[in-house]
Amino acid sequence: MSEPSPGIYEFDMLQPRFCEMLISEVENFEKWIRETDFEIVRPNSMNNYGAVLDDFGMEGTLDTLMKDFVRHISKVYFADVGGFDLDSHHGFVVEYGVDRDVDLGFHTDDSEVTLNVCLGKQFTGGDLFFRGMRCEDHVNGQIYPEEVFDFSHTVGRAIVHRGRHRHGASATTSGHRINLILWCRSSVYRELKEHKNDFLEFCGECKRENERKACALHGSKPQGKKGVLASEGGAAAS
Template identity: 35%
Template sequence: MLYSFQSRLRERKSNLRHSFVWISLLSTTPNWSRVPIAFTHLSLVSASSAQSKFWFRNKSLKASDMSITTDDFIINNVGGGAVNEKKRLYGEQSTEPLEAVQSDHPSLSSAYNPLQHRSHLFHAIEGLDRYPNYLSRWTENDIDQLQVALQERLSQVHEQKSKVRNQRLQIKDLLQEFLDKHPEWKEFVQAPSNWEEIQSTILDPRATKAIFRSRMFHRNNETTSLDDVLAGTMPVELDAAYLQELMDEEMFDVYSFPLLSPAFCHKLHRFVSAFLTYLESSSNMKSLARGIHKDLDNMGMGWLNNLLFHLVVRPLSAHLYKETELEGGDLDWRQGFIASYSADPTQSKPRQRLVPHTDDAEVTLNVCLGDKFKGGNLHFWGLRGENVRGNKLLGEYKPEVGRAVIHAGRHLHEVTPITAGDRFALIQWTRSWKSARSEVCPCCWLNQRRDTGGSKRSSCICGPRWN
């Protein structure tokens, strides 16, 4: 069932103060057969707690207004940050070496086990840096295991480093080859040289209006340098009043707005399709890591990645997510890529749907590029790490070409099956290494703890954010 949230928004003016959603996710694998590996409680926080969103509050929908239930929610189908991706994608082999080493140490008497428990490994990495005699607390056996676990990680770094480097070089060559054969795309991948080009050909006119009316673009009659903005050295500040006109709150904490012009989206869509088709016909395609060729930087579109990050996601997040996702700080990292799906999956469009997952991101931007598909809607549940009650799907969003959705990365979401055509979306995952991630440790997340309790008084030192 499809819902038009925009028309609902016009009808409903309520707030979320008492609306909660919960979901329990449970999944087991043979290696962890006695232990649930993902058990996550989710909830929605009160909209009124997010002070920075004052200008959206009266547009909030009640979660209880949504009548789609999740009775058929497939518990062990959860993806992304909720489970160990390697286990989900490749089965158990990734943990085999660790198990084998562990059984070589039958005399292990302490509970310390960095081979099995990620939290122990993290503790050691932090502890070695923090305490002069950190190792003195562990038995020789513990230290042996720590050494093996660290060596194991280091060899993964070595292996992936050279693999990734080679693959990036390979893509660069393939892109050059593609552009030589199809010179009509050469201009398209060039970074724009002035704001005028961005305003008239890349952005939707409504986004142009909202962004460039903001005071910073008029201060002292000086023009804001495009190069400085793209380099991230001149932070962009957008005025709330203009953004309010531009944006809709589709459902709790999920906002949509017209961002890219449909003409630009269609062109980007055609460029991506042409490049992927070219890659598919290349014999090198099989040796490339999953998704590496769909990374915007690798596709020669790093400038678009920077533009969206610095001109749109960072300033919007300062209004929407500063307190709830960024610990009062800023975003400082971005990864942009094309998510491609098809009703008839191929090598370059390998997915028909995307299972419910959270992103490894503080804030995610999602722009629909392709319009000739059926299905492929976005579903949202609650926020990882918040306390919760209830089991309702929060809402469904139907993508529109050029329209962006922005949401917290820890907001559980899925893409429903594409039933006809191909679906392309530009996704940008953004992080806050210096703020949010410097305040928390990921041990809860990787250790799949269950006792976050949903309050700031979680029993874990790293608080309730990661679980």
């Protein structure tokens, strides 16, 4: 594993053959949908293409993936957002291309920890862009230079990050890109967060507010960097 940017970890995860098999399952499901004129719920409020994997027999597999794989990573790197006690998930695939969704606006995920792995196929573009971690109160706040990070997809390679890490996807300029997404959640953390009134450790803007208050108390000036407003579509939880 490597950490190319604070709070973002990447690693090789899936073999090419498994990616092909999973894509085949998704394509068979979509073919059945078209033939039967069956109406399904799409993965989230921002994607018009793709499918919820839990809806066609993969709920148990993805639950095992979360508990036996993601949770061991998140309890080390994301303990501050409940990574030690992930207990539910939302698993789906998303599809991008010139005849599908082209890009994805600036947003945060409805998860404590998100796993994102590219399944294929051949494509250009579609990079993920990350712009800093924020709590609900600061989701549309400034972007600071040190928070800017772009990630290029490679088939079988995964990226894992906090759900509150603001991100989006640039345009897929050719081909067809399919990604497996696993939103992992902690009911314990969500309950605790309802009663947490102090600064959230993961949020960059909370840290800056805390620093400003501490400096005001001691009569000094914070040594922060100037930022720009979140301009890539406006972050909104999806």
